[in-house]
Amino acid sequence: MDRDFVHQIVGVALLVRLLAITVALVGMVGEALTGAMLACVLVLSATSFLFLVYPAVARFVVHHPLAVVGDLLLTLTVVAALGVESPLVLATFSTALIMGLLFDRRVAVLGATAMVAGYLLVHVLQESSRAGFMVTLGIPALYVALVAIGAVVRHAHEREKEAARELVAAHRAVASADERARLAREMHDSLGKTLHGIAMAAEALPGWVERDPERAAEYAGRLADASHQAAAEARTLLVRMRADEPDRPLAQVLAEQCRRWSTDTGTACDFATHGVVDLPTGARYEVLAIVAEALENVARHAQASRVEVSLTDTDGQVVVSVADDGKGFEPQADGRSPRHHFGLTGMRERAAHAGAMLDVRSAPGRGTRVVVTVGPVEVVAGAR
Template sequence: MPATLPRLAALVRLLLQLRMLLCAMALLLIPADRITNGTLVLVVAVALLSGLAARNWERFVPYLRSHPILSVLDILGTGAILVLDGPSGPAFLTTLISSAVAGILFEWRHAALVALFQVFSYACALLGYAAVSGPDASIEVLTYQALIVHPALYAITAYLGVFLRRVLTELASEQVARRSAERAAAAAEERERLARDMHDSVAKTLRGTAMAAQALPLWLKKDPERAEAVAKQIVAASDAAAAQARELISDLRDHEDDADIPFAQALGGIVGEWSKESGIEAHVSGEPASATEPRHEARQEALAILKEALTNVERHSGAAAVDVTVETSQGDGTPATYSVVVTDDGLGFQTPPEELLRAERTGNGHYGLLGMVERAERVGGSLVFESPEEGGTTVRLVVPASTVHDRSPAPQASA
């Protein structure tokens, strides 16, 4: 119910505003010879109270739910108008709001009690009008409309209020369930992303540290100087793993890159820095459209895939040079795309990439290629590995792009 209350309160506010309008219409439609001071005062009072309640609906609605006696007072007040104006006058429509509000705010049992009390109040008003007006009454009370239709309208409007309440409650429940599912999906996606990032950084560093630690006892026996060097390497690798873990934690807190930097410029910076650290010649080429950029999430994942591809080149390929090509494309009626192609002159895959991916999908304990593919697929892109028999490897990434404005021209960088 707490999730539904704001919607119900907003609907009650609308009905109270409608009552104000109906009161104004009643004053205009009641014949001048039937308007008395009492009728004028009562109609204006109901309009003002409805306006005040609508203005302060955020406080009024919870208070009305906690004090149903206010509904009884409201029914008595509007019933008094019928005593003066008659059961079939324009003011009758203002009394229907009470049963509708009761149906919206209360359970159907309480709404039924309110409707029954309103029918009783209407019958009393009918008798009161007949007694006050006497034989000179301008409105006939012994009619099918006055005796059957009007009382039935109270039950109908109460039912409509209950029905609207039920619809809004179901809608709120569905929205809560959807939000819970979205949170669960986001948490699962974040776990998958963290698993990929852990594999791309900390896991590889720790794996190398573990291998060095395993060999340390042997070097202590055979070559103490080499053992000392290996120990230093383990310390350095441990520090690197700690730094990578801190970077991952920081990334979890703020998983945003600098969106003001054009993608090609960010890519060129990553390639240039990698080339200096690895000692492998790297060149960035291509002429992407300056007004086209990968979409926000696609940009993040594309840069992560690029880093992983370059890391694989350094560790496994034995390449002497790497070419990175960036391109954009948009055909007639087709969405814009941004492609990044990484080509090296190394040894290539000893096992076909398709078989490696199949093995990783079945759970062989490795996630390198699979993590890259999942990153691309997560943002609606694609990633293809090509390794011809003559050697070398090509990683071809395509991600969705969008048109932007005020972007600096894409740079051409080489290292």
């Protein structure tokens, strides 16, 4: 079972034990406090406090559930020392609940049998004629019921964990199918069309060489441009195939992307996040593609010494920025890529597809800053 869950449940059971001890002592006001009673109260209280106050003791119990066997022996000792009619018997109920929580069905049944048998043995040896139904049968039945309740809670928790694992697996399957569909669409819409154009131009080139060498040279130049474009599109697709991991939070993927890029290029890349945020699968796919393209541009053109990548959530808007201290450039008035470069154009198309805004700010000698703003969106908080 999940150790944090076990820790919490055992802690609650021991708090109930302390409450039962308090109730028992209140019920005994006016009666003489015997040495055996005092010793049992001190031992039961001390063991409960040790678990609740000292993490090392709690970790030991959680990692070694057989420690509950010692608690079972302590419970039987309390019953034997004080008798079945003592109010302090209330404090032994938590042991039954803990056994049902920590052990599988067969071991829990053995534990319940030991508790009931020990209790009934003490009852028989006492030969108490005043014992009513609750003392004779009610308390043993409560032991069995509490063990059963613990077992039911344990089973329900295990079923919940299994359902969570199945949900994660289903999410991964859907994300993978989404990824394949996006890659197929992009290959068809960009790379496929570019390669088809290259093939048609290549078929026409021999005829132009014979009829019009100047026109053939122009066709050859177009082929070269188209080849560069196809290479850039293929590189982008490959980068995207490696970049996203839909089962991990966006912040983790971005941090890993920066670390990997820094290792590959030797340029420092700092990542910062403000607020634990994530995006829907489609939007984060495009955002990660824009970040990958921005980092690729830095590596190829910027001659930067440091890059800063940030992820923030502001009033429902998710903002991702990539800023470098490189040589910068003079942006074109229409915001598109310079001749023979397709990075900015591709980033703007991706931002439009994700319903985001792209802002590229640069100047010669002053570095470049690429900012993607998505939103307002329904932000997914927390790690998946």
